[in-house]
Amino acid sequence: xxxxxxxxxxxxxxxxxxxxxxxxxxxxxxxxxxxxxxxxxxxxxxxxxxxxxxxxxxxxxxxxxxxxxxxxxxxxxxxxxxxxxxxxxxxxxxxxxxxxxxxxxxxxxxxxxxxxxxxxxxxxxxxxxxxxxxxxxxxxxxxxxxxxxxxxxxxxxxxxxxxxxxxxxxxxxxxxxxxxxxxxxxxxxxxxxxxxxxxxxxxxxxxxxxxxxxxxxxxxxxxxxxxxxxxxxxxxxxxxxxxxxxxxx
Amino acid sequence: xxxxxxxxxxxxxxxxxxxxxxxxxxxxxxxxxxxxxxxxxxxxxxxxxxxxxxxxxxxxxxxxxxxxxxxxxxxxxxxxxxxxxxxxxxxxxxxxxxxxxxxxxxxxxxxxxxxxxxxxxxxxxxxxxxxxxxxxxxxxxxxxxxxxxxxxxxxxxxxxxxxxxxxxxxxxxxxxxxxxxxxxxxxxxxxxxxxxxxxxxxxxxxxxxxxxxxxxxxxxxxxxxxxxxxxxxxxxxxxxxxxxxxxxxxxxxxx
Numbered sequence: 001x002x003x004x005x006x007x008x009x010x011x012x013x014x015x016x017x018x019x020x021x022x023x024x025x026x027x028x029x030x031x032x033x034x035x036x037x038x039x040x041x042x043x044x045x046x047x048x049x050x051x052x053x054x055x056x057x058x059x060x061x062x063x064x065x066x067x068x069x070x071x072x073x074x075x076x077x078x079x080x081x082x083x084x085x086x087x088x089x090x091x092x093x094x095x096x097x098x099x100x101x102x103x104x105x106x107x108x109x110x111x112x113x114x115x116x117x118x119x120x121x122x123x124x125x126x127x128x129x130x131x132x133x134x135x136x137x138x139x140x141x142x143x144x145x146x147x148x149x150x151x152x153x154x155x156x157x158x159x160x161x162x163x164x165x166x167x168x169x170x171x172x173x174x175x176x177x178x179x180x181x182x183x184x185x186x187x188x189x190x191x192x193x194x195x196x197x198x199x200x201x202x203x204x205x206x207x208x209x210x211x212x213x214x215x216x217x218x219x220x221x222x223x224x225x226x227x228x229x230x231x232x233x234x235x236x237x238x239x240x241x242x243x244x245x246x247x248x249x
Numbered sequence: 250x251x252x253x254x255x256x257x258x259x260x261x262x263x264x265x266x267x268x269x270x271x272x273x274x275x276x277x278x279x280x281x282x283x284x285x286x287x288x289x290x291x292x293x294x295x296x297x298x299x300x301x302x303x304x305x306x307x308x309x310x311x312x313x314x315x316x317x318x319x320x321x322x323x324x325x326x327x328x329x330x331x332x333x334x335x336x337x338x339x340x341x342x343x344x345x346x347x348x349x350x351x352x353x354x355x356x357x358x359x360x361x362x363x364x365x366x367x368x369x370x371x372x373x374x375x376x377x378x379x380x381x382x383x384x385x386x387x388x389x390x391x392x393x394x395x396x397x398x399x400x401x402x403x404x405x406x407x408x409x410x411x412x413x414x415x416x417x418x419x420x421x422x423x424x425x426x427x428x429x430x431x432x433x434x435x436x437x438x439x440x441x442x443x444x445x446x447x448x449x450x451x452x453x454x455x456x457x458x459x460x461x462x463x464x465x466x467x468x469x470x471x472x473x474x475x476x477x478x479x480x481x482x483x484x485x486x487x488x489x490x491x492x493x494x495x496x497x498x499x500x501x502x503x504x
Contacts, residue, residue, distance in 0.1 A: 015256075015257050015258055016257055016258055016261040016294060016297045016298070017297050017300070017301060019258045019261065019262070020261075020297070020298065020301035020303055020318070021301070023303070023318075023322060024301070024302075024318055024321070024322070025382075026322065026325050027318070027321045027322060027324075027325045027359075028321065028324070028325055028328065028333065028357055028359070028364060028366065029325055029328050029329055029333045029335055029336075029366055030325040030326050030328065030329035031329075031366075031381065031382060033382065037382070041382065041384075052258060055256065055258045055259060055262075056258075056262075059258075059259060059262045061262055072329070073322060073325060073326050073329075076262070076265075076266060077322050077323075077326060078323065078326045079266070079269050079270075080265050080266065080268065080269055080303075080315055080319045080322065080323070081319055081320065081321075081322040081323020081324065081325070081326055081327075082269070082270075082323050083268060083269035083270055083271070083272045083315055083319070083323075084272055084315040084316070084317075084319040084320040084322075084323050085320060085323045085324065085327075086270070086272070087271065087272035087314070087315065088320075110462055110463075112463075117317070118305060118316070118317055120317075138461070138462075140320050140321075140323070140324050141324075142317065142360075143360075143465060144360060144400075144404045144407075144408070146401060146403060146404050146407075147400060147401055147404050147465060148463060148465070164407070165403075166403050166406075168403070169403050184463075184464075190460050190464045190498055190502070191464070192460070192462070192463060192464030193464075194463055194464070211463075213462060213463045213464070
């Protein structure tokens with residue numbers, strides 16, 4: 001590690017870190033908080049918190065409600081947040097939409113496009129059919145990679161070797177590679193089954209997954225082998241169009 | 250304001266604002282030029298912002314773009330406009346509190362911990378340490394136990410054993426990861442988790458998971474109360490609690 005220069009001491013880095021922690025304290029629902037509460041939650045002196053809050057308000061990252069004097073995320077926090085969300089909407093997503101929507105129409109189930117980002121599986125797109133308010137919000141939602149069938153489908157075909165796995169999960173990965181899809185039907189309690197199929201780019205790298213979720217009774221693979229074939233076909237068409245348009249992601 | 254008068258936080262915020270609207274990927278040199286900062290200064294700020302998740306660095310190209318914390322901040326703002334899990338669950342939770350008279354809490358799963366996002370205070374005078382915005386460690390939160398039990402066991406195992414810093418809150422707190430993991434099978438079988446004075450003396454709790462449209466446990470509804478009261482009313486609490494959790498799961502699934 002390089003030595004901290006005199007111009008940039010640890011103290012200053014620390015101030016930036018504290019400012020970042022203050023912004024993050026409003027996750028997950030941007031609840032209003034006062035200076036004291038913020039200071040207490042982060043273990044900061046009230047004076048330190050006040051000073052940083054002042055900067056964050058002046059820079060428009062937070063706003064202070066005139067009546068309550070409490071803070072919330074502000075205009076620029078929304079700008080960087082929107083930008084991070086919008087940047088999930090890549091070339092891959094725009095070309096996938098029609099295929100995902102089509103599959104949702106056909107199956108009458110929830111259909112998602114997922115990828116792996118920073119070691120988590122993340123939702124990139126939810127079929128239009130199901131995109132009432134609640135599901136739109138799920139774009140950008142992340143889960144541990146091994147939890148979702150989409151994450152498993154991508155991982156099984158990926159060259160990523162850094163994920164620690166039990167013998168059982170390694171067997172599961174082999175099965176996914178053999179069958180070409182990942183199945184999740186033993187978790188949860190609502191009886192939802194989800195099936196994930198990887199999307200490959202021109203180089204054969206699994207860059208995303210098409211995931212169908214719905215009540216287990218309807219999605220039982222044995223009862224309806226067709227479903228898996230339809231998902232695979234959708235994933236192939238997306239991969240094909242990626243290749244044609246030279247999109248790699 | 251002249252550049253040299255910017256304090257370090259302002260510089261950091263200006264760096265963040267260099268990425269929208271396209272969330273461009275930029276290297277250290279490009280960023281420092283764009284903002285008129287010394288390269289060393291820029292790289293230190295970039296390091297802190299990356300550690301905090303506001304930026305991420307591509308491992309191959311070493312370039313930066315807005316990271317997962319920026320994404321979560323955006324989702325938090327949008328959720329606060331359009332309503333999130335807490336606002337969907339609020340009605341059902343308040344109703345359960347009215348039925349039971351006990352405090353009912355919503356805990357949302359944030360992978361490494363849970364966050365309390367709604368509290369319906371009980372109808373008696375006893376107040377609990379838990380409040381909206383509290384972050385609870387996964388070993389000392391009945392909601393987290395209920396959620397972990399319904400995750401893929403392997404994922405739950407990894408999440409639990411990633412910690413070696415479980416703290417004792419009472420003599421009943423589970424600090425041994427093995428013991429915590431061993432409880433999960435039983436919780437899953439029963440469908441609910443219990444906390445017998447593991448977080449506070451005299452206080453017990455019952456928690457049940459809430460599932461999203463992928464059947465993944467994303468939150469838990471928790472009833473908290475005086476130990477004697479909870480023990481005495483366990484049967485009715487469970488019946489109502491399970492029903493409430495099902496209603497919330499159903500609401501979350503409605504497209």
